[in-house]
Amino acid sequence: MTLFWVLTLILVAIACVFVAIPMLKPKANNDAALRDDLNKAFYKDRLAELAVETDEGLVEDQQELVADLKQSLLDDIPNDQNKTEERSLSTSMVLVPSLILVVALSYGLYAVFGNYQKVQHWQDISQSLPELSKKLMNPQGVELTDKEMEDLTLALRTRLHYEPQDSTGWLLLGRIGLANRDMETAIGAMKKAYAIEPQDGDIKLGYAQALMLSNDQVDQQSARTLLNKMLKADYVDLRVYSLLAFDAFERQDYPTAIEHWQSMQQMIGPNDGRYEMLSRSIASAKAKMEPAVLDEHAVSVSISLGSEVVLPNQGVVIVSVHSADGAPMPIAAARYPLGNFPFTVIMDDSNSMMQGRKLSDLQELIVRVRIDSDGNVATRDGDWFGESQVVELGSEVKVEINKQF
Structure with a gap:
């Protein structure tokens, strides 16, 4: 924000210069100059007339008349010094209030119409992006409030505007979309992250999750295809099995859901707290299978x-x-x-x-x-x-x- 205020000072200074220039350099007083030229011309003409009249014998004392003519010319010269002092005083009386008015209006109008508080908030949020991102990336930490989610979204969109190749930023924006159930934002952001780094495991998983939650069957099938490819890797993230199991359960494909949950149990072991939860999920899937199988109709x-x-x-x-x-x-x-x-x-x-x-x-x-x-x-x-x-x-x-x- 320091740079911002420096720039505003420069702009206000330029405005003050444009206001001051006309006052400090007023236009020449054309009337006084014209009168002075006219008096000189009249003086020269009168001298010529006196010379003619002297030659004709009409003037007895030419020198006295010339002296009177010179004195008349000197009496008609304006007092420039007094007028300059008056003009300087008048300029100062107008210039100083004008400059104060320019400064006051500039900052006053900005305070009213410039949304300074919102700009300041935007700048503060941009500075807190690393802290908010760390909270979002750690699901086991403190959950973000709705206000923090809005702030993080604003900060991320600002950063991604200037750094469109930031795959981590797009991933975070996609996760925010998932948290807010904004599937359009989630899928769009995850897709951009996947296009930048298609081999990143977290990005592939996030993209598959966003597609899985879509109402479009084409998106859902794309998610299954991506997740099944991830199953063939040397290392399979536990969340891949979880997403596939959830999807199979929703489609009433209970044997496949049970298979994936059992794979998860093998990965985490019986000492993990999630093992019992997976056992309950398996029991629930089996319970949904058994009644229908036993139904004779x-x-x-x-x-x-x-x-x-x-x-x-x-x-x-x-x-x-x-x-x-x-x-x-x-x-x-x-x-x-x-x-x-x-x-x-x-x-x-x-x-x-x-x-x-x-x-x-x-x-x-x-x-x-x-x-x-x-x-x-x-x-x-x-x-x-x-x-x-x-x-x-x-x-x-x-x-x-x-x-x-």
Whole structure:
């Protein structure tokens, strides 16, 4: 801020100079100069006339008349010294108040309309960026208040405006977006950080987390792809398993969720305080699986992939239940996000498609599973699919996707 005030002083000084110059250097008094020139011209003309009149004998004492003419000329000369003193005094009386007024107006108007407090706050926040960033980067420390989050966002955006290649800054801004549930900011910031440093583990994890929380299925699938790539690394962050387990649980892919939670338990060991929490999560997933499997009016469908199947970058898994005669119109159907295979789903009356006819009305049935790559149910060219044998209602069904339309 010291530089700011120095610059304001320079600007105010320049303004004062422009005010003072016209007062210190007034325009020449043209009337006095014209009168002086006129008197000199009149004096010279009168001298010429006196010479002519003397030659004609009309003037007896030429020298006396010349002396009187000179005295008249001297009497008409203005007192410049007195006028200069008066003008200097007048200038001083006007100049000093004018300069004071310029300074007062400049700083007074800035105090009223210049938002000095906001500028000062902005500068203070920019100075406290390292401290606020440290708090945000340490989730186990003191949580940031809403006011601190706003201040940190302002400071980060200021820094990123001047340093757009700062991947850590974009990562922090993305985390703030996640904390505020501002997914547009979170995904946008994480994407920029990932573009700058695509090999950084924290950035990849943050980007995947932001995409995972998006309502767009394409973003969610991109997150799964990124996380699955991270699983193949020599070292896998515990949070990668956590995100994949959470996603699988939300998609009702309970076996995959259990698998990831068990992997986390192996990494942390039974002495870790989180081990018991993971055990409860595994028990919860198993509890959601068991009732449906035991329900005689539902079908448990385990879905796996054949070795030749190549998954599309995006798409959905469509599971449909048909009557035993293989009728094309499904009795029940459901769609699931394209994720990790194998996984298990439960089909029951809540998935029924035909009014007046429920899944529980069937005694025998066929289950078909298709990977739909374009979201159009009517389009099947190139889609992979699989079909079960005829099974009884309440049975466990295994379907392998290994055929292509």
